[in-house]
Amino acid sequence: MVAYIGIGASAPLPFGQIVTEILHGPGKASSANVITWDIRLPRGLLCLISGWILAGVGSSFQALLRNPLADPFIIGVSSGAGVGGAIAIAAGFAGAFFGMGMMAACFAGGLLSLALVFALSRRQGVVNVASLLLAGVATGSLLSALLSFILMLGGQDTTRILGFLLGHTSDASWSKVGVVAIATIGFVWLGRQLRALNLLALGEVSAKRMGVRADYVRNVTLAVGTAMTAAVVGCIGIVGFVGLLGPHIARSWVGVDWRRSLPVAVLIGGLLMVVSDLIAQRLLPWLTGAAGMEVNVGIVAALLGAPTLLILLRREE
Numbered sequence: 001m002v003a004y005i006g007i008g009a010s011a012p013l014p015f016g017q018i019v020t021e022i023l024h025g026p027g028k029a030s031s032a033n034v035i036t037w038d039i040r041l042p043r044g045l046l047c048l049i050s051g052w053i054l055a056g057v058g059s060s061f062q063a064l065l066r067n068p069l070a071d072p073f074i075i076g077v078s079s080g081a082g083v084g085g086a087i088a089i090a091a092g093f094a095g096a097f098f099g100m101g102m103m104a105a106c107f108a109g110g111l112l113s114l115a116l117v118f119a120l121s122r123r124q125g126v127v128n129v130a131s132l133l134l135a136g137v138a139t140g141s142l143l144s145a146l147l148s149f150i151l152m153l154g155g156q157d158t159t160r161i162l163g164f165l166l167g168h169t170s171d172a173s174w175s176k177v178g179v180v181a182i183a184t185i186g187f188v189w190l191g192r193q194l195r196a197l198n199l200l201a202l203g204e205v206s207a208k209r210m211g212v213r214a215d216y217v218r219n220v221t222l223a224v225g226t227a228m229t230a231a232v233v234g235c236i237g238i239v240g241f242v243g244l245l246g247p248h249i250a251r252s253w254v255g256v257d258w259r260r261s262l263p264v265a266v267l268i269g270g271l272l273m274v275v276s277d278l279i280a281q282r283l284l285p286w287l288t289g290a291a292g293m294e295v296n297v298g299i300v301a302a303l304l305g306a307p308t309l310l311i312l313l314r315r316e317e
Helices: 002-006 015-024 031-065 077-091 101-121 129-152 155-166 174-183 186-192 194-202 204-209 214-236 242-254 258-288 297-316
Strands: none
Touching: 002 015, 002 031, 002 258, 015 031, 031 174, 031 186, 031 194, 031 214, 031 242, 031 258, 077 101, 077 129, 077 155, 077 214, 101 129, 101 214, 129 155, 155 297, 174 214, 186 194, 186 214, 194 204, 194 214, 194 258, 204 214, 242 258, 242 297, 258 297
């Protein structure tokens, strides 16, 4: 975070000055204070907390579905939230309801997507885990096509919708930091279910024998994860691979015990997002020499995440 605040696109700040401005607080009439408190600190915190959420939710989903490739994007939650956000932008109510229109649309889209996945995977009143993952992939593909259609009809909002779909943090603000910070309340639930997630990762039959209410834990965890993901998508758009890569790295470091791997995955997810956004700010100026140009953070996260995930998978083989 110190490096993120110091290495900005406009002007570098030495470590001592960063500490001074943070300790002084906002409101000081100096460019360094404005850069620290109004631009870089809220953007850095938005990336950090969003990475925590994406990796934490991805780790919990992988435990629930007993599949290392499960994350909010794979099971269609991110795509559903993305459709809701794109509709809010195209329909012009993204800033309605005291600026919460986008969040509400993302949450509704993510929840409807999850409900559709549940409906497709339910057999005789029971949700099949394998079918749930397959239904998520199919639903995600359908929603991606719908997103492309909305993009075609976007008109003047096409650029804004595209930026939202690729992930962006250039318009970070303290209000958005507050939204994702509130969403971290979901970690209270996830933290209380770490033992249950361990048992569910071994199978629902074994978990039920150990006293775990498997259906209840799974349904509530998926709903909580959807709400947390919707908050992130509403603030920064769709960012893939963080929820997939963070848990993989954590398991390779501390093992499969979710009491250890989930907290470590959360920390790694925050680091991945901060590093990705720092590269997103500096990549084009470094390559072209043109100041003020940025790459979407979702693009950088994919460029970093995909090769790293492939390397980890090869090592596990």
